[in-house]
Amino acid sequence: MSIKRGVLLVCIVIFLCPVKSYAExxxxxxxxxxxxxxxxxxxxxxxxxxxxxxxxxxxxxxxxxxxxxxxxxxxxxxxxxxxxxxxxxxxxxxxxxxxxxxxxxxxxxxxxxxxxxxxxxxxxxxxxxxxxxxxxxxxxxxxxxxxxxxxxxxxxxxxxxxxxxxxxxxxxxxxxxxxxxxxxxxxxxxxxxxxxxxxxxxxxxxxxxxxxxxxxxxxxxxxxxxxxxxxxxxxxxxxxxQAYDVLDNNNQKIATFDEFTSALIFMGLVEESVKIFNKDTQEFVFERPSSEVLSVN
Ligand SMILES: [Zn+2]
CATH class of the missing domain: 3.40.630.40 (Zn-dependent exopeptidases)
Structure with missing residues (x-):
């Protein structure tokens, strides 16, 4: 799967992902x-x-x-x-x-x-x-x-x-x-x-x-x-x-980006990243739905 197609698929499922309040x-x-x-x-x-x-x-x-x-x-x-x-x-x-x-x-x-x-x-x-x-x-x-x-x-x-x-x-x-x-x-x-x-x-x-x-x-x-x-x-x-943290499975931060799309592209490339946290709204805005969707050839 191309990076572009992988990101597109991820974008499609964003709105299906759970959004959870996190912190102050x-x-x-x-x-x-x-x-x-x-x-x-x-x-x-x-x-x-x-x-x-x-x-x-x-x-x-x-x-x-x-x-x-x-x-x-x-x-x-x-x-x-x-x-x-x-x-x-x-x-x-x-x-x-x-x-x-x-x-x-x-x-x-x-x-x-x-x-x-x-x-x-x-x-x-x-x-x-x-x-x-x-x-x-x-x-x-x-x-x-x-x-x-x-x-x-x-x-x-x-x-x-x-x-x-x-x-x-x-x-x-x-x-x-x-x-x-x-x-x-x-x-x-x-x-x-x-x-x-x-x-x-x-x-x-x-x-x-x-x-x-x-x-x-x-x-x-x-x-x-x-x-x-x-x-x-x-x-x-x-x-x-106003930034997006990319987190691993243990909620440990791997990277931070000013733009959501940059965080999403990073997730497509780095396997251990599983969630994106919006620091501004203090919510998880995306969780990796499955390994297939993000796999990049
Ligand atoms: Zn001083």
């Missing part, structure tokens, strides 16, 4: 820092008292509001100016009981059992100790395969989301650059930030401009900028979920 879509928004941990205070924060933690929280709260009418469940690690622990590292220099550990544990608890259909977005603004003129937007994801550092161990589950991390970064980053009009300082996979390497779900950390830059700090503090940043993130989050 969840985003955990993490406004970086908070309370005694101010993050960078940028160019003028030491005088004005407005630091990174404040800008991070403002964007996060607008984003929460923008997504409140969507079919995505939204959780925030914090909704007020507060820390999770009085320290980042204990006396032994470990993260146990520290602010970042408690923060990501909280995020992971929100999504327990729904990890594959959840995402984690940590919102930050940037600083640079040597260049006060630096500008632009960066997006980070954890790449534990190519940039593993034994000094910074990760949650084992995070490794399974490497492809999703990249897709999430590639979905969100260009929207941030376009919406905000700041220089594109690219997507990076070579930093092992604690929260993204310990998220039990696909995760990115975004740096929405440099507060150390006098002009950029001024822009970052405006409601207009914060609204646009939240809109870019909301659009990116919604787009991320």
């Amino acid at each position: 879509k969840i985003v955990v928004i993490d406004p970086g820092h908070g309370g005694i941990f101010s993050g960078t205070c940028g160019y003028s924060g030491n005088q004005t008292g407005y630091c990174e933690k404040d800008a991070n929280l403002s964007v996060a709260l607008i984003l929460q509001n923008l997504l409140s009418n969507s079919d995505i469940d939204v959780y925030l690690t914090r909704t007020t100016d507060t820390e999770f622990s009085p320290y980042l590292h204990n006396k032994e220099g470990e993260s146990i009981g520290g602010d970042l550990e408690i923060r990501i544990n909280k995020a992971n608890e929100y999504v327990q059992g729904e990890n594959d259909n959840s995402i984690f977005i940590s919102i930050h603004h940037n600083a640079n100790s040597t260049n006060p003129f630096i500008r632009g937007i960066e997006t980070y994801y954890y790449d534990g395969l190519n940039h593993f550092n034994p000094k910074w161990p990760h949650d084992p589950m995070q490794l399974t989301y490497l492809g999703d991390n990249l897709r999430l970064a590639q979905t969100i980053h260009p929207r941030l650059v376009n919406f905000l009009g700041l220089p594109n300082r690219k997507i990076h996979n070579d930093e092992s930030f604690y929260v993204i390497r310990n998220a039990q779900m696909p995760a990115v950390l975004v740096e929405l401009g440099y507060m150390i830059n006098r002009n950029e700090e001024k822009i970052i503090k405006t409601k207009e900028f914060q609204q646009k940043a939240a809109e870019a993130l909301a659009e990116g989050i919604k787009r991320y979920f």
